[in-house]
Amino acid sequence: MLEEHGASRLLTSFNDAIPGYVFSGLFFTEKYLKKNPEKVRAFLRGLIKAFAYIQANETEARKWLPKYTGVEMTVAMKSALREYSDGREPEESLYRQQAIMMKIGYLKEKVPIEKIIDYNFLPE
């Protein structure tokens, strides 16, 4: 977003450093998932439809950014968005990021991704 103010130029991007970098996800507690599976499925159906909406109606979607992020509309209209999948990300991307975390000392040991992810509630 910095560039949109004319203050800076991009030297190198996150994607140049780590292609397909996965930023963040949404989690529920295991207790909540067991107790409310249909509610979680409905929530994720709405979320995936939002991904599709953004891809099909990008300008309309961007109009909501100022309300929630505080950025000016001109910035909201130009900022680069994430690339959306179906809510899942390739295992190799997640493990590649994990390997970097271990290398720089952020993570002590390897964690199987099955331990942190549950895609069972996503639409097929």
Added chain:
Amino acid sequence: MKIQRFKEYLFWVVLIALIFSSGMSIAEETMKITYSRGIDDLPLYVALEEGLWEKEGIKVELVRLVGEHNIIAAALHGDIDAGHLDLGGAFHAGLQNIPVKVVAWLGHAHKGTRCGLHVDQKSNIKSIADLKGKRIAESGTITTAMILSETLKSAGMDKDDIKAIKGIKLDDSMKHEAALRSKGVDVIVA
């Protein structure tokens, strides 16, 4: 006597009805989901504002909460129903056997991604090799640490080759602009 028993009967009927009705309202409770106030959460804003969750029969409220420890604690305590978490936070949660699961990722970087290492328009920093000895401001999060590490590695350097200034917030573009223009820093990771 009969009137007294009828009153007692009526009392229990009303009480049971109240318990059941409150139970029904719990099932219809609004889901509270945290958001980061960033562009990454655009799908959440769109789903809410375009009524996509409403069409699925659920009510959702976006709640502003920062810090992965706070967000996880709030979920475990039942104050929120779901939260946002970066991959590093998710791995840490897994390592500590915290009973949470990521159910969906909110997208990934691509060739058009503009998050990265920014320099002043007039800066003489033209390549990654030029970063040697420069003051680089970053948030101190795992995301910026990883990006910086991989960027420096590509030019045969590591964190000891730069002067890292930690603590800048990724979503505060006005402060970034001021820091670059005042020459307080040479590079901002944002």
